[in-house]
Amino acid sequence: MITGTPKPIDEVLSMIEAYNKIIVAGCYGCVTVCRVGGDKEVQVLSSTLRLAREAAGRPVEIKEVCLERQCDPEYLEPMRPYIEDYQAVVSIACGAGIQFMAEKFAKTPLLPGINTGFLGVTERQGEWAERCQGCGDCVLHLTGGICPVTRCAKSIFHGPCGGSVGGICEVDKEIKCGWQMIIDRLKSLDQMDNYGKLKPYKGWDASRDGGPRRIIREDMK
Amino acid sequence: MLPCTGRIDESLLLKSFENGADGVMVVGCLEGDCHYVNGNIRARARVQRVYEILGQIAIGPERVRMYNLSAGEGAKFAAFTTEFYQKIKELGPSPITIARQSKPREVPVS
Numbered sequence: 001m002i003t004g005t006p007k008p009i010d011e012v013l014s015m016i017e018a019y020n021k022i023i024v025a026g027c028y029g030c031v032t033v034c035r036v037g038g039d040k041e042v043q044v045l046s047s048t049l050r051l052a053r054e055a056a057g058r059p060v061e062i063k064e065v066c067l068e069r070q071c072d073p074e075y076l077e078p079m080r081p082y083i084e085d086y087q088a089v090v091s092i093a094c095g096a097g098i099q100f101m102a103e104k105f106a107k108t109p110l111l112p113g114i115n116t117g118f119l120g121v122t123e124r125q126g127e128w129a130e131r132c133q134g135c136g137d138c139v140l141h142l143t144g145g146i147c148p149v150t151r152c153a154k155s156i157f158h159g160p161c162g163g164s165v166g167g168i169c170e171v172d173k174e175i176k177c178g179w180q181m182i183i184d185r186l187k188s189l190d191q192m193d194n195y196g197k198l199k200p201y202k203g204w205d206a207s208r209d210g211g212p213r214r215i216i217r218e219d220m221k
Numbered sequence: 222m223l224p225c226t227g228r229i230d231e232s233l234l235l236k237s238f239e240n241g242a243d244g245v246m247v248v249g250c251l252e253g254d255c256h257y258v259n260g261n262i263r264a265r266a267r268v269q270r271v272y273e274i275l276g277q278i279a280i281g282p283e284r285v286r287m288y289n290l291s292a293g294e295g296a297k298f299a300a301f302t303t304e305f306y307q308k309i310k311e312l313g314p315s316p317i318t319i320a321r322q323s324k325p326r327e328v329p330v331s
Contacts, residue, residue, distance in 0.1 A: 009277045040232060044274070047235035052278035055316035057323075 001030035002094040003117035003128045004037065012045070012090060013052055015111040016060065019087040024049070024113070025079075025101070026066035027093035034128055036114050037092035039066040045092060045113060070097025076104045083108050136206025136213065142194040144185030149202075151178030157202045159183070159195075226250070226287075227260020234271045234285060243318060244309035247287040248298065254291065261289060280315055283308065 016022055024046045031037025046062045053060040063086060068075040070093035083089070083105050091098040092113035102110040118130040135149045149155045153171040160179035163170030167180040186192045206213075223229060226249035237245045247268050249261035268287040276282035286308075288301045314322070 009274070040230060043232035044235060047232055047239055048274050048278060051235065051238055051280055051317060054320050055279050057320050 001033050001120065001122075002096070003034045003120045003130075004031055004092075004094060004114040005117060006036055006041070006045075006092075006114055007112065009048055009052065012049065012111070012113055016049065016053075016088065016090065019060065020058065021061045021085075021087050023063045023065060023079075023083065023086045023089045025070065025089050025091045025093070027068075027070045027091075027097050028066055029069045029071070029093070029097075031093055031097075031114065032066075034122070035126075037094070041092055042066050045090070049090075067093075070094075071100050073100075073104065076101055079105070134207075135202075135204070137203055139198065142197050143182045144189055144191065144194070146178060146182045146185055148178055148182060151176075151181060153178075155202075157198060225255070225257050225260040226264035227255070227257055229264050229267060231267050231271050231274070234268065235274070238275070238280060238284070238315065238317060241315075241318060241321070242284075243315045244284045244286075244305060244312070246302065246305045247285070248301070249287060249289050251289050251291050280317065281312060283312060284315060 024042050026032070026037050026039055026042035028038060031041075032039070035041065042064045046064045049060060050062060063082070065079065067079070070076065070091060079101075084107060086108065088109040088111055089101065089105075090111045090113045091101055093101075094114075095112070095116040098110050098112050102108075117128070119132040119134060120128045120130045123129050130150055132147060133150050133155075140147060148157055152161075153169050153175065154161060156179070160177050160183075161170075164177035164180055167177050167184075169175040169177045183192075183195070186194055226247055229247060234245055234247070247264060249264050250256070252261055252265075255261045265287055268285060271285050272282045275284060286305060288305075290297045290301065
């Protein structure tokens, strides 16, 4: 899922300073699962903003909505009849959802209520960790299902660097060495021959370096 | 009245303040003695989150507090209630109450 963290309430209050009639929009997708932008978070943020503004003598009217997804056009359309009745939208979807809403509703300022994080997993209640950087050229079949791009702090491709000590990364004692994990896993799977199948170099042409990426599937059009 | 504090979430507590409460007291069962296993533990975490939110927006964190007692501890309930009531009395009306008293409300609570 795409993860995120709430923006400090002072930052959100500062963003809405000029407005007195806004929408707080959540998303039932990833941000609901990581408990930063779903229906409940819409209610909590809206109440918090209303209380803060009323205590300051400047009440704000808030419409609370939570869309199925903010990253698909059909779920944004239901907002079209009323969105221009409001001065701005605080979206607590991921950055993709916020931007997509901004594209669809050109006359309404979009304000981010969260800081979007990474593609990750729920390791345990209240704890999420990064697993994928969307490099566009997956090698998990060769690396025991552990991503060297994400799990290695240097995203190196051919084994642990000199900073790996006792299976721990030199960057942080809390970070396991991605390559040590890969080798341990390949050994346990009896797949160490995969280690030799890795490409001599990683092609980054499918990654971010060429600017915003697109996927076009003619078969799905 | 809720049958279990585990049903309480942050928005319910914040709504109470929006609806004019000067303080909110959450009373749950003793920890380790929840009929639904961990309802009161969940409530404790949620009250803590609201405590932090209220501290950030000048309402004041001390206006929300959780107490734990068993259903048979009537005297303790009365003592806790008196204690919390006195605390809120010392704090005075919430900034929301003061703002509403000082001028007509412009925006209804949804």
